[in-house]
Amino acid sequence: MGRAVDAWLTHLDVERGLSHHTLAAYRRDLARWSAYLAAEGVERPEDVRETHVSEFLARLREGDADHPPLAATSAGRTLVAVRGLHRFLALEGVLDADPARRVSPPTPPSRLPKAIGVDEVERLLTAASVGDTPASLRDRALLEVLYGTGARISEAVGVDVDDVLGEEGVVRLRGKGGKERIVPLGSYAAEALSAWLVRGRPTFAGKGRGTPALFLNTRGGRLSRQSAWTVLRACAERAHLGGHLSPHTLRHSFATHLLEGGADVRVVQELLGHASVTTTQVYTLVTVQRLREVYADSHPRAR
Template structure:
């Protein structure tokens, strides 16, 4: 018998698992901390297999792997119950081990091939209340000109259209029609959609085009890009993040902010206001309404507030 991270198992299983860990370290180049996590996860797995009386990789069945995946969530003699993310990592480690054993000819079938990691918990988008969005937009406009005009226009357009940051910085001047108050956004896969532009965003973009962009063009060779950097070139995604971060800091916002936060807020505020989910789907450029429906879960908090305040039998 031998030991891997405290798991006393057969020499055959130990050797076969160490070969996989060596593969991860040498050929895959995993970071030391990641490798240590794999070693701990597989040590627990080997202890579990030893408890079943298994001595060779070929002894392991799909039912064994499934039972181990369940034990990670419930806890057993070999370790405590794990959170879903940690349990998922443990199953991924086991799947990789069995795939390696199959490739190396140690087994004739992959016992873990059909065992899926636990599904991660649904992470609801975080929407920012309107008053904080307004504080953010005002702070963006407080930057020194011409950057204040550009930054306010960029953030107003992100929140006013639900655009991804890549879509916004990818805009050319001709993509924006301030007369019709529309913008043509190029989404994933090059698919284009026409989105209405609200009055606040249209005013901010108009002010930037009239009084700010020309100063930035003078620093470079010009070009069709709508949003320009200090050198007169197209603003990058990373610079768009910086614009938002600076405005959030200036507005003294404490919640985490990202361009996607504004996109989430755009969708959530529309639904709170009574918009149909399929309309929001089109505005966001989602291929499937299923992707958009996650935002309907966010608004349940608002529904509870209205229900508690309005229904005569809502109080405890």
Template structure:
């Protein structure tokens, strides 16, 4: 299993968080095999893997029952491990090949109305503080680019490109883009609108230099978003920025950084954007992942139709 994890890290280039999930899932699988008295790959059967899936769904004395999504993720890790073992000559057969992960229930993305998003952006940061401009810029980037929280806090200043005109603060200056590094180290260029450019430029000029002076040791390493000590802003701190802004704005819905990503995609499709364009902007490997946002739009169409068409009412 260590060899398999090395393979995922070096050859597949999986992100650190994904590797951590695989490691945790496989450790639980090893415990299950040990409890069955299994110490060799040749001893694992299809029934062994199926029994592990049942145990995931039912839970045990040390683990609560897993939902279909979490159980499916764990089974995918196990299937990948056994497939790798056969390909690498460590086993002759794949006992997990016919064990299918449970199908997760299809959940629609939780998108915020535009009015709520605008209220959150306006409430970003405590007024009059050095961090207010940073918080405003962070949330504008999250909503304006559809970036994952890890992609946003992983940005460096050099990842910004305001186009030929340069970041001079003028309205509409340049065709701004940002380089986002997604899952598996995949990179994509995403346009940056004027609102996000304005917020980032104000932060770079009036706030970031002051935060950078507080850096100790190796400092920020060129990070775009800095914390109060001059280091790179963490995912947890970025999450807290959004939650506080939503609280100030009086938005009572559950809000997370991924909510802004969902809202970015849903608002684009509601505005007429092609689903494949949204796929590229979000960095989805498959358009199937992106198509869930079209279901949200269909629901909106039904509501409008029901309210407006004279023959739609019961």
């Protein structure tokens, strides 16, 4: 096993030019793999079986006297080294078959989307309303649209003036793959957009070349995603909202607050533009988690 590991690492170094840090990490992972095999009485690569690989992965997740349990992502990285080694040996003809080929890395736990509370959203939107300048009118309208429609940041900055159907109280959004959807605006977003269109946008538009974009920068061009991020960060700082707040946070908050208010998950799926309801169902986990927190804090027999 030691010669096989050296041969593969030399191949990665000479033929593929991997970094010293990557090679060192692979060597550490394979030293643990070799030690496990030695404890199982396996000394030659030809004697490794798929069950050895599966059992080794389980040991990584469970830990032992000398090693703490590894998270799914860390165990997966170690398995990458094991699979790479045996794939190399199979391609070189050392092995008749690759014993690690069918062993899949562990699935990392789904990360729940981060959402902020309704009161925090209100603080953020209030912070965007400071002053009556064209920039402040635009910033308030932008954030109201992000939260009021659940739009992705790319969708919001991609909206044109003609996409705002004021009489119907909706806005046309263009999602991934150019797929369009119609989303209600809500009274607050509609009011903020009206103020921006009447009192703010003409000032910026006069400095540009007649772009149809709804949200403009100070030079009259379409507002970029980076500039929209800057707007959000500035408003979050004024609202004293700690932590990492992104435009996607408002999208998550939009979905979470709808579900907490009793909206059907299929409706939320359509509003978010998700192709599959499975993607939307992760937000139901957020609301269940919130229910647990409230229960734990409120029920006398929960503590």
